[in-house]
Amino acid sequence: MIAHVHHENINYLKASKGLKNWLVTVDHKRIGMMYLASILCFFIAGGTFAGLFRFELWSPLKEFLTPDQYNQFFTLHGVIMVFLVVVPGIPAALGNFILPIQIGAKDLAFPKLNLTSLYLYWIGAAIALYSIVAGHADQGWTMYAPYSLSRNPAVLWMMIAAFILGFSSILTGLNFIVTMHNMRAPGMTWYRMPLFLWAMYATGIMQIFATPVLAITLLLLLMENFFGIGIFDPALGGDPLLMQHFFWFYSHPAVYIIVVPGFGIASEVIACFSKKDIFGYRFVAYSSVAIAIIGFVVWGHHMFVAGQSELADSIFSFLTFFTAVPSAIKVFNWTATLYKGSIELRTPMLYALQFLFNFTIGGLTGIILAILSVDIHLHDTYFVVSHFHYVAMGSTMIAFIAGIHYWWPKMTGKMYNETVGQIAAILVFIGFNVTFFVQLIMGSQGSPRRYYHYMDQFQIHHQISTIGFVILASGLFLALGNLIASFFNKSVAPANPWGAKTLEWQTDSPPPLYNFKETPVVTHGPYAFETEKA
Amino acid sequence: MATASTGLPEHHVAHHFDSADQEFDSVKTGMWLFLASEIMMFGALFVGALVFMTLHPAAFREGAHHLDWRMGAINTFFLLTSGLTMGLAVIAAQAGQQSKVRANIILSLVLASGFLVVKTIEYSLKIHHGTLPGRLWHGEGFHDPFVHVFYGFYFVMTGLHGLHVLIGMGLMIFALIRSTKVRFNRGYFTPVEMVALYWALVDLVWVFLFPLLYLIG
Numbered sequence: 001m002i003a004h005v006h007h008e009n010i011n012y013l014k015a016s017k018g019l020k021n022w023l024v025t026v027d028h029k030r031i032g033m034m035y036l037a038s039i040l041c042f043f044i045a046g047g048t049f050a051g052l053f054r055f056e057l058w059s060p061l062k063e064f065l066t067p068d069q070y071n072q073f074f075t076l077h078g079v080i081m082v083f084l085v086v087v088p089g090i091p092a093a094l095g096n097f098i099l100p101i102q103i104g105a106k107d108l109a110f111p112k113l114n115l116t117s118l119y120l121y122w123i124g125a126a127i128a129l130y131s132i133v134a135g136h137a138d139q140g141w142t143m144y145a146p147y148s149l150s151r152n153p154a155v156l157w158m159m160i161a162a163f164i165l166g167f168s169s170i171l172t173g174l175n176f177i178v179t180m181h182n183m184r185a186p187g188m189t190w191y192r193m194p195l196f197l198w199a200m201y202a203t204g205i206m207q208i209f210a211t212p213v214l215a216i217t218l219l220l221l222l223m224e225n226f227f228g229i230g231i232f233d234p235a236l237g238g239d240p241l242l243m244q245h246f247f248w249f250y251s252h253p254a255v256y257i258i259v260v261p262g263f264g265i266a267s268e269v270i271a272c273f274s275k276k277d278i279f280g281y282r283f284v285a286y287s288s289v290a291i292a293i294i295g296f297v298v299w300g301h302h303m304f305v306a307g308q309s310e311l312a313d314s315i316f317s318f319l320t321f322f323t324a325v326p327s328a329i330k331v332f333n334w335t336a337t338l339y340k341g342s343i344e345l346r347t348p349m350l351y352a353l354q355f356l357f358n359f360t361i362g363g364l365t366g367i368i369l370a371i372l373s374v375d376i377h378l379h380d381t382y383f384v385v386s387h388f389h390y391v392a393m394g395s396t397m398i399a400f401i402a403g404i405h406y407w408w409p410k411m412t413g414k415m416y417n418e419t420v421g422q423i424a425a426i427l428v429f430i431g432f433n434v435t436f437f438v439q440l441i442m443g444s445q446g447s448p449r450r451y452y453h454y455m456d457q458f459q460i461h462h463q464i465s466t467i468g469f470v471i472l473a474s475g476l477f478l479a480l481g482n483l484i485a486s487f488f489n490k491s492v493a494p495a496n497p498w499g500a501k502t503l504e505w506q507t508d509s510p511p512p513l514y515n516f517k518e519t520p521v522v523t524h525g526p527y528a529f530e531t532e533k534a
Numbered sequence: 535m536a537t538a539s540t541g542l543p544e545h546h547v548a549h550h551f552d553s554a555d556q557e558f559d560s561v562k563t564g565m566w567l568f569l570a571s572e573i574m575m576f577g578a579l580f581v582g583a584l585v586f587m588t589l590h591p592a593a594f595r596e597g598a599h600h601l602d603w604r605m606g607a608i609n610t611f612f613l614l615t616s617g618l619t620m621g622l623a624v625i626a627a628q629a630g631q632q633s634k635v636r637a638n639i640i641l642s643l644v645l646a647s648g649f650l651v652v653k654t655i656e657y658s659l660k661i662h663h664g665t666l667p668g669r670l671w672h673g674e675g676f677h678d679p680f681v682h683v684f685y686g687f688y689f690v691m692t693g694l695h696g697l698h699v700l701i702g703m704g705l706m707i708f709a710l711i712r713s714t715k716v717r718f719n720r721g722y723f724t725p726v727e728m729v730a731l732y733w734a735l736v737d738l739v740w741v742f743l744f745p746l747l748y749l750i751g
């Protein structure tokens with residue numbers, strides 16, 4: 001009995017050793033760490049492809065890639081970054097690790113299902129990588145019919161990969177929601193849950209209800225390729241627009257699957273480093289859920305020029321403006337939280353502030369694109385590219401990096417070098433904005449996206465953007481190197497280095513196998529800094 | 535038999551749950567969410583079929599006419615009855631009547647197999663008449679040029695549903711095996727309940743598929 005108790009109190013990294021024990025683990029913390037490592041590898045891979053075509057665009061003529069390779073590289077960049085990095089990203093890596101601890105549970109509700117999700121992710125990723133050597137995938141990440149119906153093996157493998165990754169995503173979302181409903185510790189009411197968890201909840205809803213539509217779309221595309229069933233193929237009497245509707249019915253909510261987890265991290269970090277309760281906690285919590293719901297009825301804004309009726313165009317344009325409301329509520333509440341807070345500019349906070357800045361630009365450019373008449377001018381220009389990079393990279397990935405720095409001491413038990421972390425954060429901020437702000441300008445001047453050649457007048461824009469990329473990449477590698485270097489740091493991180501109030505900081509760093517030595521009893525909200533002072 | 539079932543061990547709650555209730559509620563919430571996800575998947579297919587019906591009403595009607603509604607009706611009977619026997623299995627499990635649980639699950643399995651037999655007959659008739667989707671189509675004597683798209687929907691929808699029938703049967707066998715290993719009672723009947731819930735989805739989808747494909751027109 002004594003030996004048993006002892007075993008449970010050992011930290012999760014030391015509980016058992018060896019690769020095999022990691023591969024068959026059902027511990028949510030280890031699964032989260034394996035996700036984190038995998039996702040960071042793919043982030044580097046996707047970024048490398050971006051770098052290659054960014055350098056190719058140094059001049060309007062050929063640098064070192066053929067037009068064919070250029071098309072493949074932006075496809076690979078898109079597919080890897082969307083399906084393997086930003087969609088699974090925050091929930092699979094940080095959500096997995098943090099969610100059960102933040103509600104005071106021993107694990108997720110279905111630990112084996114969680115491991116299954118990870119393996120589905122790996123299988124999907126392996127197939128996606130195989131599609132690179134299977135042929136030329138140059139259809140872009142959207143896989144529109146009829147171009148995607150040409151029985152191109154690379155495209156087929158990519159669809160199979162996305163199908164499998166979709167299931168991985170559904171199972172993760174399901175596991176999270178069940179856990180939040182049924183596994184909360186005594187005293188952990190819904191309104192005492194950290195806002196990160198509200199964000200995970202909203203994300204889970206979207207994963208469960210939107211992803212199956214992507215799954216069926218991919219299944220139909222595969223059937224179409226193998227048997228020519230004619231449902232999407234105009235040559236056989238089918239309707240290619242139907243495919244686009246299905247695709248965006250998933251892929252617009254997917255935008256929120258990508259960005260809502262980022263909101264969650266921003267809330268945690270901003271509250272912690274302002275040492276204040278989040279202003280309007282319930283508004284921030286509900287706005288995540290509101291975004292999840294509104295996100296289901298705006299998909300048609302991706303099809304303004306695809307030939308849907310003008311009435312549908314106007315309705316979708318109108319509804320899209322509504323999505324700005326909950327996002328704006330969040331931005332105002334975060335800003336109000338900062339106001340008169342005792343702000344500490346630690347590394348995670350620097351990223352959280354970047355997130356606020358970038359997300360404001362990403363959101364505002366989104367509203368501009370929702371205006372019908374403007375969109376028809378800006379459609380398929382670099383303006384759109386820049387807009388969604390401000391959201392996916394500038395907001396989600398930056399929030400992800402904020403979260404990694406915030407929870408790093410908890411996950412690994414190690415502190416990284418603060419000064420190096422801050423320098424990296426500043427480089428990332430400058431690099432990202434140099435890369436993408438200039439793309440807003442060239443897009444508004446009409447430079448179309450995805451072209452290999454471009455007009456001479458845009459060369460200076462492309463060159464500035466490429467220089468920005470170099471700054472961004474050096475910032476990211478510096479941050480990564482700093483985190484890896486922390487493993488060689490002999491001292492152990494304290495349980496609560498930031499003085500945060502949420503539950504994960506009330507247990508050891510790194511946490512014991514079952515997270516807490518005793519099930520915690522919750523008596524206050526997640527950001528009860530004020531009561532402490534009084 | 536009765537002594538054998540009372541001799542079965544009780545179910546053990548997994549270590550990360552605090553109580554049997556918490557475990558049961560979790561599994562149940564998870565199942566409902568999974569079913570919601572399935573409904574979204576089939577729902578998209580139904581929307582697609584309805585869009586095709588509005589675009590090519592004549593093709594849809596002609597295709598539907600060439601399906602035998604009697605076979606569909608027999609299968610509807612098979613599925614609804616098996617839904618009933620699965621429900622009875624749940625009631626028996628709550629009452630701890632181990633052998634009654636087994637009898638009802640076996641009955642459900644027989645009915646589900648009946649469904650698959652009829653479906654196989656239908657498919658082989660389609661192959662014989664060449665009424666296959668898209669490129670495989672070589673049906674003769676049809677007026678509308680787009681009837682093959684109807685059969686595209688027919689095969690995808692019934693095929694996906696048939697796959698769910700197969701999975702459901704696999705789950706029934708799983709519950710059958712569980713019934714020989716663990717004692718069911720009011721506090722623990724989770725496997726039977728979950729299989730029954732899944733089977734209810736299989737029923738539900740068919741209840742919409744049957745009129746859409748066989749009866750319209």
Ligand SMILES: [Cu+2]
Binds near residue numbers: 251255299301302
């Ligand atoms: Cu959208």
